[in-house]
Amino acid sequence: MSDWTDNPRLNSWLARQEAAFPAWSVATGQQWDFSVESLDRLEKLLLDRFGGWDDMLAAEEAEDPDVMVPGWYIGEVQNRNCGTSWHRNPVEPTHPDQPKTPFVQLPDDPGAGYEDDIPPGNNPFTEIRGLFVPQPNRHLRDVVTRYH
Template sequence: MNVDPGDGHDEYAIAERIDVAHADTPRLTAWLARQRERFDDRGRLHGGGGDFTGRSLDRVEGLIREHVSSVNELFLHEHSPLSQTACWYVGEVHHRTRGTRWRMDPDPGDGHSWSERPCVIVPFARSEE
């Protein structure tokens, strides 16, 4: 969402519009559905333990460490099904236990890789908590 800072709107209003625009997008809906399906297909993280609690995150970390040995290697494999599903799982744990919400840029910009990635954030209505 391109916003002209000189359009007379304050930063709060701009941030709120961006939050709404990133909340329910076809890209996000498709990504979440794909990860849910992969999670179910992969035996709930290779043998169970996927109960969406904080305790289960150690299992996810162990699983990832079996496949990558450095942060650089993780970034090289960030689009693999395993990495994407693990990212989704960690985000889902946060979403379910902390009340965050999934967001994804509906129209990612060129040259800004972070705009291509989904994330979980505190809902805008609770941003001052």
């Protein structure tokens, strides 16, 4: 089985986002400290930046840094506050149900009693998309509280 946590597709994506982060951060005019609280500011920034689902999805498909870097940032907040790590299919997915974007997941722990023996995880891009689907009391910070 190929390694979803260390492969060229994942590693190059992570390197691109980390390299783009400083310029993105300056462009936002805000300080980003990878805290749970910073997700509230990121949520507002994303909602202000994109006019809706179609606008945001087009930016995601174009791998626009205004979506890619925030997705990376959300994952890094989870990694630093919840103990998750990045995963990505080492090969380009061929089935529409396979994740195309990287995601974070807790470490595999056979004794943890995970549902279906799969560690909990989260796709930050699903969370960004979810901001544009009306749901009461849904916020980006929820990605952290779900692990507790």
